[in-house]
Amino acid sequence: MSAQITVNIAGSERSVPEQTTAADLFGDDRAVLVARVNGELRDLAHVLADGDNVEPVTAAEQDGLDVLRHSTAHVLAQAVQEVNPQAKLGIGPPIRDGFYYDFDVETPFNPEDLKALEKVMQRIINEGQTFHRREISDADALAELADEPYKCELIGLKGGAADDAAEGAGVEVGGAQLTIYDNLKKDGTRAWGDLCRGPHVPSTRVIGNAFKLMRSAAAYWRGSEKNPSLQRVYGTAWPSKDALKAYLDRLAEAERRDHRKLGAELDLFSFPDELGSGLPVFHPKGGIIKREMEDYVRRRHIEEGFEYVGTPHISKDGLFHTSGHLPYYADTMFPPMEFEGSNYRLKAMNCPMHNLIYKSRGRSYRELPLRLFEFGHVYRYEKSGVIHGLTRLRGFAQDDSHSYVTKEQAAAEIKHLLGFCLGLFRDFGLDDFYLELSTRDDSKKDKFIGSEEQWAEATATLEQVCVESGLELVPDPGGAAYYGPKVSIQARDAIGRTWQMSTIQYDFNQPERFGLEYQAADGTRQQPVMIHSAKFGSIERFLGVLVEHYAGAFPVWLSPVQVVGIPVAEDFNDYLWDVLKQMKEQGIRVELDESDDRFPKKIRNAAKAKVPFVLIAGAEDQAKNAVSFRYRDGSQENGVPIADAIAKVLAAIESKAQV
RNA sequence: GCCGCCUUAGCUCAAUUGGCAGAGCAGCCGCCUUGUAAGCGGCAGGUUGCCGGUUCGAUUCCGGCAGGCGGCUCCA
Numbered sequence: 035m036s037a038q039i040t041v042n043i044a045g046s047e048r049s050v051p052e053q054t055t056a057a058d059l060f061g062d063d064r065a066v067l068v069a070r071v072n073g074e075l076r077d078l079a080h081v082l083a084d085g086d087n088v089e090p091v092t093a094a095e096q097d098g099l100d101v102l103r104h105s106t107a108h109v110l111a112q113a114v115q116e117v118n119p120q121a122k123l124g125i126g127p128p129i130r131d132g133f134y135y136d137f138d139v140e141t142p143f144n145p146e147d148l149k150a151l152e153k154v155m156q157r158i159i160n161e162g163q164t165f166h167r168r169e170i171s172d173a174d175a176l177a178e179l180a181d182e183p184y185k186c187e188l189i190g191l192k193g194g195a196a197d198d199a200a201e202g203a204g205v206e207v208g209g210a211q212l213t214i215y216d217n218l219k220k221d222g223t224r225a226w227g228d229l230c231r232g233p234h235v236p237s238t239r240v241i242g243n244a245f246k247l248m249r250s251a252a253a254y255w256r257g258s259e260k261n262p263s264l265q266r267v268y269g270t271a272w273p274s275k276d277a278l279k280a281y282l283d284r285l286a287e288a289e290r291r292d293h294r295k296l297g298a299e300l301d302l303f304s305f306p307d308e309l310g311s312g313l314p315v316f317h318p319k320g321g322i323i324k325r326e327m328e329d330y331v332r333r334r335h336i337e338e339g340f341e342y343v344g345t346p347h348i349s350k351d352g353l354f355h356t357s358g359h360l361p362y363y364a365d366t367m368f369p370p371m372e373f374e375g376s377n378y379r380l381k382a383m384n385c386p387m388h389n390l391i392y393k394s395r396g397r398s399y400r401e402l403p404l405r406l407f408e409f410g411h412v413y414r415y416e417k418s419g420v421i422h423g424l425t426r427l428r429g430f431a432q433d434d435s436h437s438y439v440t441k442e443q444a445a446a447e448i449k450h451l452l453g454f455c456l457g458l459f460r461d462f463g464l465d466d467f468y469l470e471l472s473t474r475d476d477s478k479k480d481k482f483i484g485s486e487e488q489w490a491e492a493t494a495t496l497e498q499v500c501v502e503s504g505l506e507l508v509p510d511p512g513g514a515a516y517y518g519p520k521v522s523i524q525a526r527d528a529i530g531r532t533w534q535m536s537t538i539q540y541d542f543n544q545p546e547r548f549g550l551e552y553q554a555a556d557g558t559r560q561q562p563v564m565i566h567s568a569k570f571g572s573i574e575r576f577l578g579v580l581v582e583h584y585a586g587a588f589p590v591w592l593s594p595v596q597v598v599g600i601p602v603a604e605d606f607n608d609y610l611w612d613v614l615k616q617m618k619e620q621g622i623r624v625e626l627d628e629s630d631d632r633f634p635k636k637i638r639n640a641a642k643a644k645v646p647f648v649l650i651a652g653a654e655d656q657a658k659n660a661v662s663f664r665y666r667d668g669s670q671e672n673g674v675p676i677a678d679a680i681a682k683v684l685a686a687i688e689s690k691a692q693v
Numbered sequence: 694g695c696c697g698c699c700u701u702a703g704c705u706c707a708a709u710u711g712g713c714a715g716a717g718c719a720g721c722c723g724c725c726u727u728g729u730a731a732g733c734g735g736c737a738g739g740u741u742g743c744c745g746g747u748u749c750g751a752u753u754c755c756g757g758c759a760g761g762c763g764g765c766u767c768c769a
Contacts, residue, residue: 142697251764252696259766263696266764298704307742307760363769383769412769417694418760420767515769539769566769603727630726638730652728664729672728 039084056080056088057236065273066090067098067235075101077167077233093273103128105165105235106155106245106271107135112217112226113154114139114267123228124184124255124264131281132270136253138184142265143250151267152247159241163217163225165234175212175229184255184264185229244278245271287529293581294423300586300643302594303424312421312428314574319594322623324577326592328409331433331458331569338454340407340435345387347411351377356547357386358483362516368415384410385541385566388436389548392562397552399440402562403447407435409573424578431573437565438550441491444563448499448521448538451567455523455536458569461690462580463589466526468506470534471497473519475512482516484543492540493519517543520566527583535576539566587644587666590686590693597683598645599626600636602652610651613661613676622683637664646693647683665693 038049043059050058056069057078069076070089075097082088091098107126114121114137124136143151170178172189179185189212215234216227235241248268255261272278289295297303302320305313316324332342351370354360360367363382370377381387388406397404409431420426439447456467474482474489482489496519500507514520520539524532541564544550551559570576580588590596597617599610607628614624627636640648648664654673655661661679662672674682686693 144698249763250697253765254695257766259695263765265696268764305761311760359769366767366769385769414769417767419694419696419765421761426768517769520769534768537769600729601727602729605727630724632726632732633728635731637728641730648729650729654728662728668729670729 039082041082041085042087044089050082054082056082056090059088060090061236063090064240065092065094067093067240068101068233070097075233077165078236079167080233099273100128101233102235102241102273103133103271105238106241106269107133108165108215108217108228108230108234109155109158109238109241110151110247110267110269111135111137111228112158113151115226116154116158117151122184123182124266125188126228132248132268134253134266134268136184136255136264136266138255138262138264142252143267148247148250148267155245155247156243158217158225159238159243159245161219161225162237162239163219164237165232166216166218167232167234168214168216168227170212170214172212175214178214179229182229188229241271242275244273244275245269246278246282284529288531288582291529291582291585292423293425293578296581296586297424297578300594302581310428311418312416312426314424314427320577322594323580323588323592324573327462327570327573327577328433330461332407332409334454334458334461335405335407335433335435338405338450339403340405343388343391343406343408345384345391345408345410346381347413348378348380349387351379353386353390354379354381357383357389357544358517358547359383359386362481366414366416368413380413381410382412382414384408384412384432384434385436385544385564386548388434389544389550389564392436392438392550393548397438397550397562399552399554399560402439402552403443404438404562405435406438407433410434424574427572427574430575432568433570433573434566434568437567438545438552438562439565440552440560441563444540444565445495445499447565448496448540449502451538451565452499452503452521452523455538455567455569459523459525459535462576462592463690463692464525464527464535464583468508468524468532469500469503470508470510470513470522470524471500471519472510472513472515472522474514478512482514484517488542489519492542496521496538496540515539517541525579527579528585531582533579535571535579536567536569537571541566584692587646587692589690590646590683591688591690593644593646594623595625595643595645596622596687597624597647597649598640598643599624599649599651600633600640601627602633602650604628606651606653606656609656610649610661613649613651613679616676617680617683620680620684622680622687640664641666646686649679 037052039052040047040049055078056076060066060069061078068091069078069080070091071080071086075091093099093102104127111123111126118139122138124138126133126135175189176186213230213232214227215230215232217225219225246269248270250265250267252263253266255264270281272281300319301317302323303314303316306315336342351360359382367382368380370379391406392404411429411431413429416426416428421428437447473493500521518539518541520537522534523536525535526532545561545564550562552562554560597614599614601607601610607626611626614626618624644666646666650662650664658673660673660675662670663674664670
């Protein structure tokens with residue numbers, strides 16, 4: 035008697051009784067967490083309608099994984115309120131690799147609290163509580179959630195504003211219809227509930243034991259420092275215990291590569307307290323890497339038509355008023371030093387000074403593109419909490435260039451710069467990129483200077499070049515500098531993390547503010563456009579990225595020590611030194627381990643220092659006028675004739691090879 | 694800048710309820726040493742980040758500052 039409806043299941047039509055739910059179709063497969071009905075994610079309990087297109091969704095795809103993590107966040111919130119009924123709920127969305135949930139609690143969570151909460155969560159999960167969707171009117175929701183001030187605030191914002199409210203707020207209050215998800219125990223009683231758009235997994239049981247609370251930290255409510263600070267608990271959840279373990283292993287690998295740790299172990303650089311936060315010193319070994327990078331990058335710039343210039347570290351502040359930086363970036367410049375009736379500022383950017391070089395005499399169209407380049411040391415007053423190793427400093431060197439071009443030349447110059455940057459990264463062993471195009475935010479016009487037309491033209495020029503590059507392009511609305519749009523190159527490292535490297539910016543503002551001009555072929559005076567570009571962004575930062583990318587085991591050309599000689603016994607010191615001396619004469623960086631340590635200890639020391647070539651000599655080698663190599667992976671190459679050994683090392687340096 | 698946690702020898706870490714601060718590695722000295730990640734012995738190393746408070750007594754408890762870590766906000 036029951037009427038039938040037709041639904042389309044994962045591409046094939048099927049007739050099913052009315053009131054059939056997605057769970058009826060897929061419920062037997064426990065891997066199915068939710069359903070996608072006509073393109074929208076729905077609970078498995080969702081009742082299907084005639085003509086619906088239904089697909090099963092598992093944690094194998096991102097949508098399913100997000101739902102799993104979102105549901106785990108709910109279990110966390112339930113556990114928190116079970117332990118502390120006074121805790122007020124913020125939001126709890128899935129994020130990359132996990133989830134978080136924000137709480138307003140009297141006392142912040144400590145690591146023991148997290149352990150205890152994990153236990154409560156595991157109990158809830160093992161109980162197999164089920165998630166039930168309940169539609170509710172705004173008024174009823176406000177009454178039911180009277181004790182949850184943050185949820186009430188979200189209800190007030192529901193609709194278009196909610197997504198702007200905070201990352202993830204849309205997860206709580208999505209569309210027009212509010213819903214509450216109740217967690218029901220086996221006996222049908224309500225254990226807990228939360229305002230939530232859903233969908234959720236059918237039962238807490240599917241979370242299993244593949245979750246972990248990672249850390250707690252403060253976060254501003256709705257992402258604004260004007261709002262109260264909530265306590266955020268970060269967690270992670272995966273489809274299986276093995277996947278969780280793989281994730282934790284990845285984190286451990288990232289920690290192992292941490293440039294701050296390796297920088298100290300390999301004696302590359304340090305951050306002396308006496309200097310102040312965010313101000314590094316490079317030790318001799320780090321200095322070698324830094325200089326190799328600089329030498330190479332300087333040479334490449336010159337080959338690409340740039341001219342190397344030099345400018346001072348401080349200037350009277352009028353310059354930065356002319357450039358427009360001071361009104362916009364005074365907060366991130368160090369305070370002025372007053373003397374001789376002027377205020378001097380440490381420079382936070384090099385472009386104004388390059389503009390002065392441009393202006394130092396009349397310029398002809400024949401000189402354009404005019405490309406000025408330097409390693410410009412800039413100082414920025416970064417807030418104390420954001421300083422981070424070599425990646426966020428208060429003083430650093432930019433490999434900064436400014437190309438002065440005619441408007442017509444702009445596109446070609448940007449293309450030239452983009453190709454140049456990508457080539458440089460490849461030379462340093464990074465070859466996986468995408469682009470990000472940062473544009474003006476039209477709703478915040480006071481953050482930007484220049485006319486609509488200028489912005490439109492600049493943005494179109496950049497975008498055209500990006501698209502032509504064929505690289506993946508990610509939009510970043512509102513991310514532009516005040517003076518113009520920019521494209522940045524993001525590089526993926528050896529373990530898949532991305533780092534922002536180069537920026538290329540189209541600037542029509544500063545030429546105007548500085549009154550830059552050139553004389554055109556027809557005798558008229560015209561205004562050039564300037565293209566800012568930093569290839570590595572900052573030398574220090576790029577060095578930090580390389581340390582992590584290579585886990586401290588640099589390619590030979592960048593290695594501080596390229597060959598370390600280890601004699602099998604003291605008697606072979608002279609023989610080995612004779613070989614090393616020949617290498618040294620060819621510019622190879624060599625060391626001889628003449629210490630009193632025994633042979634195996636010397637091997638160990640060289641391995642810990644991650645030296646690419648360990649050169650060994652004993653009686654067998656000497657008898658054959660040869661040497662032996664030991665590589666970083668422990669492999670060996672014995673009895674190599676001396677001339678071959680030298681050629682081998684030279685070839686590895688020349689080809690920028692990793693060994 | 695905001696929130697939380699942390700700071701003991703050059704490094705990694707100990708120190709029972711507040712009662713004389715200890716180990717490994719590194720360093721220095723000596724002995725030993727012919728084949729691929731730690732040979733043996735000895736010596737030295739500290740105003741427990743800094744300043745103040747409580748106490749008979751503070752590495753330990755409290756406050757301030759500095760630096761670090763994790764987030765938030767920010768990132769020309």
